[in-house]
Ligand code: 2HG
């Protein structure tokens with residue numbers, strides 16, 4: 158079990174990063190103590206900001222020796238409290254902020270080696286400078302860091318075409334709990350030399366090692382794109398349209414996002430500069446995007462034809478295809494601002510869940526019935542990545558309702574939603590991870606053998622339990 162660091166250990170840790178590499182004043186450490194959703198408020202004696210993998214190695218060697226808990230921290234955009242220290246005031250925070258260099262970019266090899274503290278936007282910009290695409294796409298890309306994207310196996314709005322973060326990794330550099338460095342920064346597409354060790358650290362939320370750099374997969378940059386906003390009656394019709402577009406456009410569909418009318422209404426109301434170009438009469442809206450590296454792919458033509466046919470046979474209501482980059486950006490802004498609008502609207506109960514794509518309509522119908530029964534006065538706002546079967550089944554309080562009282566309903570609603578998701582063959586965490594938020598749920602819902610394997614890995618790689626204790630797995634087992 159980790160212990161409280163004494164003054165000698167703290168001094169040694171400061172020495173490992175040198176002047177300018179640590180923070181301890183309450184005002185300076187405050188931003189590291191609360192998660193984005195303000196669910197957790199922790200404490201720490203020290204925030205370390207190493208600027209090289211060697212410094213991370215030194216820090217972990219000291220913490221391993223002295224049994225000090227370490228909480229890796231990225232852009233603090235996570236939804237499950239995975240990067241927030243606990244309330245004990247004994248856990249040291251390891252901010253990756255200063256490790257943000259591009260180490261290598263190889264356009265011919267379609268690979269980019271970048272450090273963990275670079276933001277996702279910086280990774281995308283680096284790829285773009287080499288006329289390549291790094292396709293992970295999230296609303297928080299300006300703040301979210303690559304290390305956090307890897308550690309949570311982030312998803313986002315282009316998973317349908319490119320996969321999740323795990324699918325976008327060729328190699329990793331990881332510092333292990335005892336300070337040894339795993340140098341697996343390969344850029345190989347094929348490497349069948351035993352276990353895929355690097356894969357263990359992806360989605361591990363800093364509980365098995367600290368990722369310091371990654372070799373990421375790049376892709377050809379889109380040279381043609383067509384973006385549309387579509388209004389329609391229900392998620393069943395949305396699935397029909399997805400099927401039609403998959404047949405017509407194959408892999409060119411990169412985004413297929415769904416929003417209920419209330420999400421669009423709240424976003425237009427709460428977020429400046431957002432507008433809905435469609436008639437508000439539709440119950441559901443889709444953001445659809447096709448992309449191709451081929452400038453002559455004629456995607457606008459293709460999308461127009463498919464949407465016209467879908468409108469003619471009654472699958473969809475009205476639709477608009479962006480006629481300019483500005484129009485396409487406005488459509489994206491509408492979708493990407495939904496979480497912010499929800500935050501401004503008041504407290505919300507969030508369920509980041511996935512089911513087989515075909516089960517999404519049932520999830521929405523049965524989940525909505527559950528929420529109406531169990532959270533009187535709540536507003537269901539279920540939106541997200543329909544193309545991946547990933548719904549953010551969220552319930553917001555009505556304006557003026559007492560937030561604390563509203564949130565207490567979560568104790569009843571959450572297990573009921575997770576039971577439903579399990580019945581439908583889904584997952585209780587699609588893309589946001591487990592963090593601290595879902596530790597208990599994972600402990601009692603995961604397959605016991607899988608959980609035993611996870612615990613065995615944790616014991617092997619972090620025998621003193623110093624790495625992000627209390628995240629993903631319960632401590633003390
Ligand atoms: C998104 O898809 C994010 O916009 C946030 O994953 C989801 O706020 C949420 O529940």
Ligand code: ZN
Pocket residue numbers: 313541542549588
């Ligand atoms: Zn999402």
